[in-house]
Structures are given as C-alpha cells and as structure tokens.
Amino acid sequence: MRYVPTLCLREGMVLAKSLYAYDGGLLLQKGQPLKQSYILHIAQNGFQGVYIVDQLSEEIEIKAVIDDELRNSAAKAVRDIYVQSMNTGISRAMAEDVKAIVHSIVEEIIENRNIIVNMIDLKSYDDYTYYHSVNVGVLSIVMGTALNMNSTSLFKLGLGALLHDIGKVFIDKDIIDKRSSLTPDEYEEVKKHPALGYEYLVNTNLDLPVSGLIGILQHHERNDGSGYPSGLAGEEINQFSRIISIADVFDAMTSDRPYRPAMMPSEVMEFLMGGAGTLFDPELVSLFTRKVAAYPLGTCLLLSDGRTAIVVQNFEDCCLRPKVRVVDENASVPVYLDLKNDRSLANITITDIVRM
Structure with a gap:
C-alpha cells in the first residue's frame, strides 16, 4: 500500500x-x-x-490506529454537534453519543499503543472540519497514551481535542472560509474561537469534564507566551492544551486547503521540531516525533545518491531515517537500505518526496 x-x-x-x-x-x-x-x-x-x-508497495501493510467505521462515526458526530450548536444547541443524547465515541477511540488506541501513526489522511475540502477534529483527537490520545495517562485522563483529553474548534461555529463563516489572507480585524475575530467554544460548552450543563474544556480554551497558547487568548507560557498552559496544539498544527498543515496545498508530514515535523521550546513544549514535540511517522510507510523518496526508494519501516527513535527499499525494476533481488542502523549509509540523506 x-x-x-x-x-x-x-x-x-x-x-x-x-x-x-x-x-x-x-x-x-x-x-x-x-x-x-x-x-x-x-x-x-x-x-x-x-x-x-501495486507491485511496488505490495509488501507494505499500514495498520490504522482506529478503524474506518469508528473514524467515520466520530466525524459524523462532530458534524452533528457543530450543526446543532448553531441551531437548537447540543442535546444530552448527542453529548452522550460523542462521549461513547471518545471512549471507543481511547480503547482502540490503547490496544494499538505500539503502532507508529503512518497514515497520510484521506479527507476532502468539504469534510475537512470534521475529519480534522477527529484526527486531532486521535493524535492527542496517541500522545496521551505514550505519556501513560490512565483511561479517564485520555477520555478528557480526547473529548477536548475532538471539540477543540467548536468555537469557530460562532465566527462569521465568510471569515472562516476566506481563501485569501485575513485582515487584522478578521484575525482578531478568529482568535476569539477558543474562548467562545469554552464558554459555550461550560454553559451547556452536559457534564463535560472541565479539564478537557480547558484544553479547548488554551489550545492556541504558545510555549513562549506568543499565543492567545491569554498569552500564557510554558507550564502555565494546561498539559492537554500543549498536546492538542501540536496535533492541531500537524493535521492542519498536512491537509490540502483551498488557499494552499498540503505539506508533507516530514516538512511539518521539521516545523514542529524547529518550534520546540518556542512555540511548542519541547518534550511533547520529542514524544510526537516518536509516535507519528515523518515519512509514512509507502512514501516514495529521492535519496542524495540519486536513487528512488520507498519507505518500508519507521523507527520511533529516529523519525527522519527510515528503512527503505530501492525502486529498481531491473533488480533480481530487492535492495533494502536501513538509514538508521547501517553506518555505511551515514552519508546518504533524503532530499525530496517523489510523487509517482
């Protein structure tokens, strides 16, 4: 695959x-x-x-951290909540449905806790908002699981992550969907969404965990104090929020949007690593690089020696140097290169992603 x-x-x-x-x-x-x-x-x-x-990728099996049925159910539940939030408000039954879905996601991720997240997500423009929310929830729970959080904490983290952008339903849709750069005034409006989402959910009387809602309120705060809405820094920011912020940025930047093309996971991983200690919690960025593949399985790469290769294995402790198989139709025996463990390959680097 x-x-x-x-x-x-x-x-x-x-x-x-x-x-x-x-x-x-x-x-x-x-x-x-x-x-x-x-x-x-x-x-x-x-x-x-x-x-x-195809023949190039037939040996590659990519196991998802949650199955498609659960993922689609979660996206539908998020869509229903967003729509109802703009209309009659979230019903108790709807809230309980989302809670049950988060519990199921937590259970599947705990069961698959040793998997490196290898998927490039399949989402369209139309369903971006809902699948983005699900992906942020999944990535956040993956990180929480790696931190050995118990299932109760994972549930609270997951619920906050799944609903992290609900405040955007209260922002003018023309601003949210704008294809060009926002004006300063429009950006100030967008910056209100964490507080709007938090205040809305706090006042619903749906027994939602406050710690998860704090995760929503602070998910745009930044490690150096440059974020919003309160300019918090370092450990002033709730741990759930520090986790959600990394998951949010990664999924948003690896998604195709009407106003810009998607970046490859490796490019976004380097952005996160470059922002460790300034924008993001450095320990959580390090954790993220161990649990999410910079070069997902099946990615075709151009190597510095001119050869093309396909990723067949990733390593938690070395996200930028996977094991690859050289693409060579004339080779009688497959040639594998372990860029992490084979010292003779230390001078070979990955120079580009090959779209083929």
Missing part, C-alpha cells in the same frame, strides 16, 4: 483503502481499479490523494 497524490493517479491503479463522503457514505470501494471517471470524481470531491496497492 502506498499514498498517491490525486494529480498522479492513473487508470488501472487499484484502491487499497475505501473512500468515504463526509456523511459516511461510501464513494469508492477498496480493491476498485481506477477509471478516468473515478479519478475525476476523486478530484471533484477534493481529495488530495488516495492509497493504492
């Missing part, structure tokens, strides 16, 4: 992972050979890429 950007899809490629619409409906089934009309449909739905299986 490997990830292929939509622009690089060709007829005959075989889907390795099903595609779903924002309402959970199936768009294209796993195992489906692509036709030109399907590729057009994928592009029209705003997907930045899909997973395929």
